Amino acid sequence: MENKILHIDMDAFFASVEQLDNPALRGKPVIVGGASERGVVSTCSYEARKFGVHSAMPIFMAKEKCPNGIFVPGRYGRYTKVSQEIFKIFNEVTPLVEQVSIDEGFLDISQGKFNDGMEAARYIKNKVFREVGLTLSIGISYNKFLAKLASDWNKPNGIKEINKEMLPDILFPLPISKIHGLGKVSVAKLNNIGIYYVKDLYNMPKDFYIDCFGKNGIDIYNRIRGIDNRKVETLHERKSVGKETTLKFDTRNKEELAEYLKEFSFEIEEILRRKNVVGKTITLKFKTKNFENHTRSKTLNYYIGNNSEIFNVAKELLEDEELNEEVRLIGISISSFKETEMEQISLI
Structure with a gap:
């Protein structure tokens, strides 16, 4: 099969x-x-x-x-x-x-x-x-x-x-933005040298990928040749669960950024609940318009899994930040897992 x-x-x-x-x-x-x-x-x-x-x-x-x-x-x-x-x-x-x-x-x-x-x-x-x-x-x-x-x-x-x-024929007509691992900056960089479609990129030598994308270059090279060895991972195989997004418009507005964190918190809660785990380390991640990555973490002395608890910690981390530059990516994750106690079902 x-x-x-x-x-x-x-x-x-x-x-x-x-x-x-x-x-x-x-x-x-x-x-x-x-x-x-x-x-x-x-x-x-x-x-x-x-x-x-x-x-x-x-x-x-x-x-x-x-x-x-x-x-x-x-x-x-x-x-x-x-x-x-x-x-x-x-x-x-x-x-x-x-x-x-x-x-x-x-x-x-x-x-x-x-x-x-x-x-x-x-x-x-x-x-x-x-x-x-x-x-x-x-x-x-x-x-x-x-x-x-x-x-x-x-x-x-x-x-x-x-x-x-x-x-590779089915991939050739696709715009390079469809390739997992190529963000807006990489796509713009390639467009500037005349590479718009997968076929254009496919014809480049392997060294070109490494020069352009560093350690991720080989992954990009392999993917457009149909090679991707990543496994489907259940939560217990992952060290953290998170959600992030690149914003359509850069912003320093914390109220707007908090809206994303609230939505992410609901999604993370659902994953934790389905896998019957909770965590106690919340990490806020954001990237500025100059592509500087920042992470801020807080480890609690108790475990959480509820969306409001996750959001409150993430929002606190955000409020403590002085955003001197506009943000282009925002995300949160939770780690340090333990399994929750299953409710015992009475057989009487």
Whole structure:
């Protein structure tokens, strides 16, 4: 069996949950985000995306682009419950599930009830839609890079399979921004020397990759040749769980940055709860517009796993910072894990 890895991404997850719970919102431009003008868009429906609205866009800008948009505050507790229902279905298929975020995960089906990636994907799509009422997109391949690439191919509600026989031709027409590991700066750098598509980059010698990207150069070289040896990792194999994002617009506004931390806290709580662990070290990470990385950590003398506790520590770390430069990336993580005590079930 060649295809063992599935990458699953829910379609406009938060907005889709809002449309599921309120049928009056279906087919309309729904925008989920912060309540204030300084907030940011968490996600939006595909109807809103037609107007140019996207995740991480400031709310005031989303209102300019989509004046008829329906703005709703995030209900992260509800999204967490729906996510748990969905990941429960994933875990029925295979024990090897890596939850990347509240609405995204990798599955290794080499252990599980299915012998074929397409069969597993159809089962998951049908069961999630039947039992939860939402659609998702699935990529199937023999490694994580290609599976994630495939899941974005036919969104929304799509399935795409990439096998070895398709390479490298299927990658050649893609813009280099599709390559995992290439950020905005690297893409701009390559564009400036006439490299826009994977085919352009593919033809460069191996030394070029090392000169451009340092130690990550070989990873980039291998990925566009269909080589990615990263494993699907369950939480117990990971030293930390975190979430970060590169902002569409650099900012020093702590209220805006805190909105991201709040959203990340809900996602992290959901992962911890599903894996039955808690942690006690919270790390704030941010990168300034000059690409200087900063991390600040706080280790508690007790373990936490609740979103509000995680957020409060992260916000405290943020408030203690003097942001002399605008921030272009923000993230938090939790580490120093221990398993939580399982509630004993009475047999009487």
